[in-house]
Amino acid sequence: MGRHSLPDGYEVEGDRDRPGPRRRRRTVTIATLLVLAVATGTAVAAKGGLWSFSDSCEDSAVQLSLAASPDIAPAVRAIAEQARADEVRSDGRCLAVEVLTRESHTVTEALAAGGEPPRFQVWLPDSELWLERAKGTGEGIPLSPFGSVASSPVTLAMVPSASKKLGWPEKTYSWAELVAATLKSDRVRLGSADPARSATGLLALTSIGASSARQSGESDTRVAETAKVLAERMSDSDARVLETLARNTSDAEEGNPKRNRAVLISEQAAFTHNAEAAAGGKLDLFYPEDGTPLLDYPYTLVDENRLTTPESRAALRFMTLLNGRDAHDTFARYGFRTGNGNAQDSLVVSAGGRSPQPYAASAAEAPSAKQLQETLGMWTITVQSARLTTVVDASGSMATLVPGRGQSRMDVTKESLIQALGQFTPDDEIGLWEFATTLDGEKDYRRLMPTRRLGDPAAGGGTHGEKLTAAFAGLQPVPGGATGLYDTTLASYQAARSTFVKGKFNALVILTDGSNQDERGISRSALIAELKELSDPERPVPIIAIAVGPDADRDEVAEIARVTGGDGYEVSDPAEIQAVILQAIMAAGQNGRATQG
The missing domain is CATH 3.40.50.410 (von Willebrand factor, type A domain)
Incomplete structure (x- = not known):
């Protein structure tokens, strides 16, 4: 933290075996629009009494705002609310953490565009790739990532009638083979969120290209082919791509042309979908054998040097909570893995995974900034x-x-x-x-x-x-x-x-x-x-x-x-x-x- 020492309770039970926080300076700027949005959210929270404490905390609480990706925001909010209930303290002062739901691409665009500093002190996007893109022209506020608090692998999900035709769960595929098998079927329609707005979509498309290059050296051809198919059935966000799936057994079996039977989503998104879906609407997951990239949810301080000492120390204190054993249990209940990608069998089964699909294999090496750039550029000129x-x-x-x-x-x-x-x-x-x-x-x-x-x-x-x-x-x-x-x-x-x-x-x-x-x-x-x-x-x-x-x-x-x-x-x-x-x-x-x- 540079000028700040660690807050009390920095090392908590369950943290000792975890890798130390990574740290890299990122340079970004933020738009006035986010400032207004955060200000509004702060006022509502204060008016609604969400920050109530006992008399011992009320006057001295350290208030933080954290902007989180929509998928992880509910879990982080639950942890923040429990911290308030338990009157968790940083240097003797209670934590009051307001969790704002913000799409990662929206925050990134605002940061890169420039403007006034934000009023939130912490950002939790769904992927580290947004930090690179948030740099914009390189003349903004520094971002300081401190490591992953949770993770979720990118997968290809199918309705059962489609997955069984591809031999699920016994048959395994590389990314290139799986997408090729999907595209060859007229009735297995593949959907995705826009890779320009979705880390899931971009990581999947990059993985398809890398897999195709290893298999046949035709990376650009396969990515372009896949991009054209995805562009026809593209959704604005990860949540909306799930809305394109076949709604019932009839849609799935009869091949309703307006409905997808396969989608590129995260394991956590499939977990949430399956928890709410009727039996016939649950999804099966393919985990490509050449490795699945992870959404890694980097805990990121926004302009660390502008934070007050109490804010900075409180932000680190909350990070230790998110990395603690109780938080891991909360994240698991919401369908997330730990930051290092370790899988619980019960979580995977609920999400739609089955052995021998390689769901517990080591995650694929994260693509380089250059690879992501090339894939997004290919997407741009293709679609x-x-x-x-x-x-x-x-x-x-x-x-x-x-x-x-x-x-x-x-x-x-x-x-x-x-x-x-x-x-x-x-x-x-x-x-x-x-x-x-x-x-x-x-x-x-x-x-x-x-x-x-x-x-x-x-x-x-x-x-x-x-x-x-x-x-x-x-x-x-x-x-x-x-x-x-x-x-x-x-x-x-x-x-x-x-x-x-x-x-x-x-x-x-x-x-x-x-x-x-x-x-x-x-x-x-x-x-x-x-x-x-x-x-x-x-x-x-x-x-x-x-x-x-x-x-x-x-x-x-x-x-x-x-x-x-x-x-x-x-x-x-x-x-x-x-x-x-x-x-x-x-x-x-x-x-x-x-x-x-």
Whole structure:
């Protein structure tokens, strides 16, 4: 804890054999919306008398707010209420812990967006992957994770009529084999929560890709195939995916096309579902033999240094309660395993698991941040149409020859853009601007083609895609033209924001071979301030800035792009542009905000 010593009672019975708390600094920011929501919840709790104690505690209680993932919030709330009833103390003062229910992806988006510090001191998301994504642009409040308080493996659940056809429980499968068997059946419909909003969905999809790579080296193909299927039956949250299941024996047996018979969910979600379901509606669980990833519920302090000493010590005191033997029993009653993934047979049976399904095998190694990024990027470009405004540098320096190619930077750029166009579908929307200095009167930029569907008919015949190809081919450097980068970036970003289309991957792609050379226009600091003001996590338009050639300043364009949730890239040869655009789209999917709607 740095400046704080441990509170009394830090080591409790049942904690001595557990691994020590892990700790990593995370940098994040939080939106005003959460502050208002937490403030409202705090007022309601206070008014409702939820923090009542005996006279010995009432005036001195340390009050904490903890934002928890919806699945674990009830269990944590039960532990907090018991602590109040038992008048558990930290340094002689009673604990009053208010537990707020918050979707992990919602908190992550607010943290990454920036704003005022939150009024909750502790965050308990369902997975550590949210901490990485909550860093956003890396200019926010630190997050300090202190280890897992519970866990639940990611599984594939089926209604009994479907699971029996796949040989459950005797037959075991790898992730790749299980999904392949599921997809081959016309009647076993597979559902999932959106991987951009669900750690369960993202971890499962990443596991499918890793398993496919080990089995046949076709990771991208299998992930794309699975993503397309899941996109057709995707739910907004883990709770809603359970609502898509066959409701009764008739639905399950007759194969109601509107109902799923298999879903990617956590063991805990299946436990809760089975506890409430009638006999015919209970689920069977497959545990892939190449390892199941865990939801790990990291106990995380939010901006540790802003906490008062009593708050900080009380937060650690509550963490010890969550890691204690009594809390383990409470978590188990709600369907959770311990933080290290140890399974109780009775819990697994209630959730729908049976031997010889390998439910007690060691958890799969957690995927790296890079693997998660690549999977989320693949999901983004597979299931969502793109809406890209392409802005190309037409300054005089684009006439410079590319070493060893006998072509100018502009010629190679045009070829690469035309090749990249072939990667998109008729439903994708792409437009084109060019820029130099004073290109259109006093303006440094000119719109050549509006951002429209490539398959839309164009005036005079043909499609928008065909006209756009011709426009790319017709780009020419402007003799004597300088690089009017800043004014162009602001104008094109304003246009892309004002024409945002919900449900598509909206982005602004800027290609330049130099730094800004227009001293009459907006400054870099003013541009960044304007972009920060315009950027909206509910209507995300990341800038993908590509510095082309040795004269371009990658650091400069990266600084500008990151304000919007995008990034800067550098290519020494314009022929690399096509690959970089696809790579950048995948990377922009990492934070999940580029896929809103």
